[in-house]
Amino acid sequence: TAGITQAPTSQILAAGRSMTLRCTQDMRHNAMYWYRQDLGLGLRLIHYSNTAGTTGKGEVPDGYSVSRANTDDFPLTLASAVPSQTSVYFCASSESGGSHEQFFGPGTRLTVL
C-alpha cells in the first residue's frame, strides 16, 4: 500500500507566486495534518483536519490555507509565497484526532526565492 504520498518532492518558487502542495492517503484515516520542519526547531503544525469537511488552524497558519473535500486528500496552498516559508513540509494522517500515532508522508522541500 502507498500509505501517504506528497507531491512535489521538491520545488523552487519565486516570492509572490502561489503554490499547492498535494497530500493523499489511502488508509481511510479521518484526521490529517500539515507540518513544517525547520532546522533547530521542532515540527510545527500549520493546519489540521479531524474529518472530511472540517479544518482547523495550528500553531503557524498565517500565509497558508487548506481544504478537505474528501477523506483522502488534504492540499496545502500558499497564496503568495515569502522566503520565510522556505522549509520542509510534511503531511501526516491518523485514525482520528485523538491519541493515535500519526503516519507521515515523505515530505516536500520548498525553497522560496
Added chain:
Amino acid sequence: GQNIDQPTEMTATEGAIVQINCTYQTSGFNGLFWYQQHAGEAPTFLSYNVLDGLEEKGRFSSFLSRSKGYSYLLLKELQMKDSASYLCAVMDSNYQLIWGAGTKLIIKP
C-alpha cells in the same frame, strides 16, 4: 507557554546503550510519543506512553513520569542504523502534538 526540551546531539558506540531524555511543560497532557527520523526522511513512530512507567518494545524502551514532566527513550544494543534524530512529542489538551527539536544520535563503530 508550551515547551519540550531534549538534548541537541548525543554520541554513542555500536553495541552500547543510550538514554535520550525529554522534559516537557504543556497545557494538558494526553500522551507522549517518540519518533525516529533518518536524515532526509519522514518521522516514523516508535512509542507512545500515557501512563507512568516503562514500555518495552524490542531494543527500544520508553519511560514516562507525568509528575516530573519527564520521559526517556532507551536504546539497547546500538546498531549503526540507529543513527538518526529522535523526536519527543506531547499531545496537549487540544489533542495537538507539541514537538521537541529532536536529538541527533551519532553511532560510532
